Amino acid sequence: MTVTRFAPSPTGYMHIGNLRTALYSYLVAKHDGGKFILRIEDTDRERLVEGATDVIISTLKLTDIVYDEGPNIGGPNGPYVQSERKEIYLEYARKLIDLGAAYYCFCSKERLEKLHESDSTSGYDRHCRNLTKEEVEANLKAGLPYVIRQKMPLTGTTSYYDEVFGEISMKNEELQDQILIKADGFPTYNFCHVIDDHLMGVTHVVRGSEYLTSTPKYVLLYDAFGWERPKYVHLPLLMGKNEDGSVSKLSKRHGAVSFQDLVNDGYLPEAIINYIALLGWCPKNNESEFFSLEDLKKVFTIDGISKSPSVFDFEKLLWFNGEYIHKLDDEKFLSLVKPFVKTQIPDNLNYLKMMQLLKTRISKLSEIDDKMSFFVSLGDYDKELFLNKKNKISDYGIVKDILTEAKSVLSATDNFCNDNLFSSLLTVAEKLGVKTGTLMWCVRIAVSGLLATPGGATEIMEVIGKKESLSRIDFALNKLI
């Protein structure tokens, strides 16, 4: 069975690149009907962030990426938080020492720093690699602090096959004797993820391509233990555009790049998922761009993953988001948009009608407040807005005539629904001998005070009602005197 995992370190926010990794990892498993595990990699005790795991869990919940095993739900391979597995790693590290693939290192940080100062290009000088058994015993007995390092082969090459990048080879001389267990007794990522992946039965390691060149070291670990190597699926990086036009790994400086940022800005989780699914992956039959998570489970295959990094495009995400919003049914839209409505809504306003007009005209929920403000209250405006070349309105006389006539017709109308308003106003156009467009232009400006509005004059009047419509027309007439 295909088993994958998502193994974030709890940093306090869900980076969008991380989310994509989670998504792909999930899809690799679910496409095969496999199992998806969430594991928390919190071995860096200095960077612990309170409540960070909750952010991860809630994000996965919101995006509907459900895991079969994980910290809060348990499972047969728990615990799923690495800090709770400390003893396991130590045990395996000692085993590795017995196997001759790792060794104790008693070098002080000071010594290492000095080493780095004198030669910053090559890493650790393997000073403790050949300590005798007696020396090690003595040091341990003396209580010297130590780390455990991996003993890399000095010659030859290590290769592995990556499912998206193909064969990757590294000369062993390039590999550092990296630290497996830190002085505080906690393991490094380089070690514990291998142990966990093996113990948890992970078959496909799905992660960002920043691990492409360190994977030979991990492969060596599997080999040393005599374990079967997992399949590797390295993902092309997500890049952000810098101000100077260059690109680099997507990070905070590129703007709102955490899932939570985007949601708070009015992006829908479904739209985010849809967009990032397409960043670095393309469906075999690429006729449609719209995919629900269920669709993705069906069509996602590893061979559709591309090798080249992709630039995160906020424009396209915005477009996707708009598409998703426009397709929402009214009820759903109303409930989603509610937290973004800060303005106090007057009682006489047709809220539903207004939202219907707005729904198809916003691309993210946070736009709602600005876009609806003119319905709620009329702002002051310049009477020049009435002048319009296309409708041949070049002086205020005609505007005044139209509004005066419209006012009298509207005063006599009680049914303020769009269709009725429209047909009533048509009689005004007829009477004055002006085109519908000309008439509506004037009325619309009067009732909105804006050059461009969501919906036409009659729709706006339907929303704001008779009393407010007439009062706004009066306001306009006063302006024209």
Added chain:
RNA sequence: GGCUCGUUGGUCAAGCGGCUAAGACACGGCCCUCUCAAGGCUGAAACGGGAGUUCGAUUCUCCCACGAGUCACCA
């Protein structure tokens, strides 16, 4: 700097030896229209460079250039 990977329009991308090199976003134009949005039509826009292999290279190989990643007691 060493190593590893990558390079199709501004961006996402299809293509896997022979094509007028798809499509989407963004941009321009036109249509529709009670303004806007949506929708429809349409335009401009790409194979980094050089050698090879081949009857034929965007596609295969090599070199170069450029870009990115990585070289931590971070993951």
